[in-house]
Amino acid sequence: MNEIKLKGVVPEIFASRNDLVSDIWNTDVVIERGKTYLIEAASGTGKSSMCSYLYGQRGDYRGTILFDNEDVSTFSINRWCDIRQQNISILFQDLRLFGELTALENVEIKNRITHHRSLEQIKAWFDELGISDKLDARIDRMSYGQQQRVALIRALCQPYDFILLDEPISHLDDRNSDIMRDIILREAKASGAAVIATSIGKHMNIEYDKILRL
Amino acid sequence: MRLIWKLLRKHISIFELAVFFVANLIGMAVILAGVQIYNDFSPMLSGEKSLIGNDYMIISRPVERVGVNAPKFTAEDIEELSEEAWVEDLGVFSASQFRVDGSIVFNGRRLSTMMFFEAVPDNFVDVDTEDWHFSPGDDIIPIVLPRNYLNLYNFGFSQTQDLPKITEDMIKRVELGLRIKGNGYSDDYKGYVVGFSDRLNTILVPMSFMEWANGYYSNETNNEATRLILEVQNPSAPEVVSFMEEHGYVAEDKPSESSKALFMLQVCVAVIVGIGAIFSLLSIIILTLSIYLLLQKNINKLENLVLVGYKPMYVAMPYILMTVILNVSIMVISIVAAALVQNVYMDYLGKLFGVTLESSPMASIVAGVILTVVVTLFNFYIIYRKIAQISRKRC
Numbered sequence: 001m002n003e004i005k006l007k008g009v010v011p012e013i014f015a016s017r018n019d020l021v022s023d024i025w026n027t028d029v030v031i032e033r034g035k036t037y038l039i040e041a042a043s044g045t046g047k048s049s050m051c052s053y054l055y056g057q058r059g060d061y062r063g064t065i066l067f068d069n070e071d072v073s074t075f076s077i078n079r080w081c082d083i084r085q086q087n088i089s090i091l092f093q094d095l096r097l098f099g100e101l102t103a104l105e106n107v108e109i110k111n112r113i114t115h116h117r118s119l120e121q122i123k124a125w126f127d128e129l130g131i132s133d134k135l136d137a138r139i140d141r142m143s144y145g146q147q148q149r150v151a152l153i154r155a156l157c158q159p160y161d162f163i164l165l166d167e168p169i170s171h172l173d174d175r176n177s178d179i180m181r182d183i184i185l186r187e188a189k190a191s192g193a194a195v196i197a198t199s200i201g202k203h204m205n206i207e208y209d210k211i212l213r214l
Numbered sequence: 215m216r217l218i219w220k221l222l223r224k225h226i227s228i229f230e231l232a233v234f235f236v237a238n239l240i241g242m243a244v245i246l247a248g249v250q251i252y253n254d255f256s257p258m259l260s261g262e263k264s265l266i267g268n269d270y271m272i273i274s275r276p277v278e279r280v281g282v283n284a285p286k287f288t289a290e291d292i293e294e295l296s297e298e299a300w301v302e303d304l305g306v307f308s309a310s311q312f313r314v315d316g317s318i319v320f321n322g323r324r325l326s327t328m329m330f331f332e333a334v335p336d337n338f339v340d341v342d343t344e345d346w347h348f349s350p351g352d353d354i355i356p357i358v359l360p361r362n363y364l365n366l367y368n369f370g371f372s373q374t375q376d377l378p379k380i381t382e383d384m385i386k387r388v389e390l391g392l393r394i395k396g397n398g399y400s401d402d403y404k405g406y407v408v409g410f411s412d413r414l415n416t417i418l419v420p421m422s423f424m425e426w427a428n429g430y431y432s433n434e435t436n437n438e439a440t441r442l443i444l445e446v447q448n449p450s451a452p453e454v455v456s457f458m459e460e461h462g463y464v465a466e467d468k469p470s471e472s473s474k475a476l477f478m479l480q481v482c483v484a485v486i487v488g489i490g491a492i493f494s495l496l497s498i499i500i501l502t503l504s505i506y507l508l509l510q511k512n513i514n515k516l517e518n519l520v521l522v523g524y525k526p527m528y529v530a531m532p533y534i535l536m537t538v539i540l541n542v543s544i545m546v547i548s549i550v551a552a553a554l555v556q557n558v559y560m561d562y563l564g565k566l567f568g569v570t571l572e573s574s575p576m577a578s579i580v581a582g583v584i585l586t587v588v589v590t591l592f593n594f595y596i597i598y599r600k601i602a603q604i605s606r607k608r609c
Contacts, residue, residue, distance in 0.1 A: 055521070057521060077520070077525075077526060077602065077605045077606055078525050078526075081520065081523050081525045081526075082523075084521065084523035085523040090521075092521075096518045096521060096522075098221055098515060098518065100220070100221065100224065101217065101220065101221065105217055105220075108217065109217050109218075109221075109519075109522060110522050110523070112217065113522075113523055113524060114523070154522075158523070
């Protein structure tokens with residue numbers, strides 16, 4: 001997949017508003033593979049909604065979203081599952097980890113359908129992100145910042161053309177944010193993928209190709 | 215699958231599944247036993263191997279005075295009868311019009327007696343044997359005896375006289391000397407008993423023999439029918455009873471007993487199967503509710519799995535496998551239970567009628583497999599539909 005086009009997309013809930021000033025809603029935007037994007041937004045402007053639309057999780061919008069000129073509203077649930085395994089990866093704002101599984105199991109649950117990463121690679125990331133002692137800890141016993149790092153590792157355990165990062169460093173200190181940024185940029189570059197990060201203020205320190213305001 | 219199961223087994227209620235298991239087991243076992251009972255009993259009451267009787271009536275006119283020739287059915291009577299809608303088929307009893315002397319050699323002594331024969335069209339004869347044929351020139355005449363003659367001897371006469379019991383096979387091996395005289399001829403034949411009838415209370419020979427012999431050994435052409443055999447759907451139907459009364463005909467048997475028994479059997483089986491079906495239905499409702507509740511409790515995990523990239527079918531699989539294992543176990547136990555019930559009543563029937571009954575649990579196996587497939591497909595449908603709904607809930 002090479003590009004994502006948004007044509008006149010607006011959440012249904014905003015459709016009746018005339019005072020909308022946005023680089024994304026109600027206009028045409030192209031997101032290209034290989035570039036980095038920052039979507040800046042104030043709270044409540046539909047940042048997570050946009051991620052949900054691009055990930056096929058929600059469909060409550062007007063306008064058209066095209067993946068390589070194919071209208072995503074026609075995709076079946078199984079097609080979306082294929083895209084979620086092969087083309088688009090996501091780090092959810094609310095993480096969506098499984099509380100009763102360990103940190104490693106949460107990563108493995110993704111890697112088992114994609115078979116994309118070796119156990120050594122996964123453990124190396126745990127190590128790099130400073131949570132190697134938490135491999136076998138239950139995720140619901142870990143701090144939110146630690147969980148955020150596990151969720152990132154899970155997001156990397158698949159091939160992707162676009163990686164969506166919904167407030168990826170909201171609970172990280174600067175040091176860990178930089179480590180995370182380095183890993184993301186390294187992996188995205190390796191697979192030629194686009195990075196789309198959202199932020200309500202604090203954002204990763206990257207030379208973004210494009211900054212869009214919601 | 216191990217991780218998925220670890221996630222999804224949470225909230226599975228062993229109690230709810232146990233209630234479903236027990237209720238559906240009872241329901242299915244009862245249904246299968248009912249089907250098996252119907253399958254085993256119904257041919258005995260209605261088919262060729264009738265134990266009690268069947269839907270044939272043998273009718274005659276009552277003898278009113280001594281010394282008068284037996285009252286006969288005229289061609290018009292027969293015509294009228296065969297036009298009645300309730301008469302499926304009609305056969306005329308044909309009596310021998312020649313003299314028959316029968317003899318057997320018993321303990322070196324020759325015992326002989328005068329005999330008579332009757333014949334009915336072959337399709338009314340409830341004995342299925344290849345030996346039931348005769349062509350002019352043959353010197354062997356096949357004979358069918360009423361089974362109650364043998365019973366009368368075995369259970370009445372031999373019992374009181376301390377004589378040995380005779381089996382059907384023993385009688386079939388005895389050669390009967392037959393001398394037939396009439397129209398200036400006298401010939402010797404060999405007679406063999408080839409079978410026993412539950413339906414026809416007379417000494418039967420094949421119609422082909424009777425027609426030939428009556429022409430050859432007798433000059434009488436006036437061979438009018440004294441008895442008729444009718445095949446009817448239900449001998450106790452009002453139109454049958456009123457026709458018989460109107461015309462003053464009498465039925466020799468009490469064939470209506472069999473149709474009453476068959477009706478009772480159908481009612482009993484319907485009640486049994488109905489109770490089983492209610493049990494099964496309730497158990498399926500319990501399982502459905504239980505699955506819905508389970509899916510509802512695990513809704514976030516199910517949704518997250520689909521968001522991680524698992525297809526709804528894959529996510530549904532642990533629950534589907536769970537119901538398949540439950541349903542197949544229930545089926546196997548139910549089939550065994552129905553087979554045990556079958557053994558009990560077959561033994562009992564065997565003793566009651568003094569025969570060995572062949573039985574196969576095939577009916578309950580077929581019914582069990584069909585029911586299990588239907589229930590499992592239904593489970594599959596509701597599980598998959600619910601998970602697909604969860605996956606698409608916001609799309």
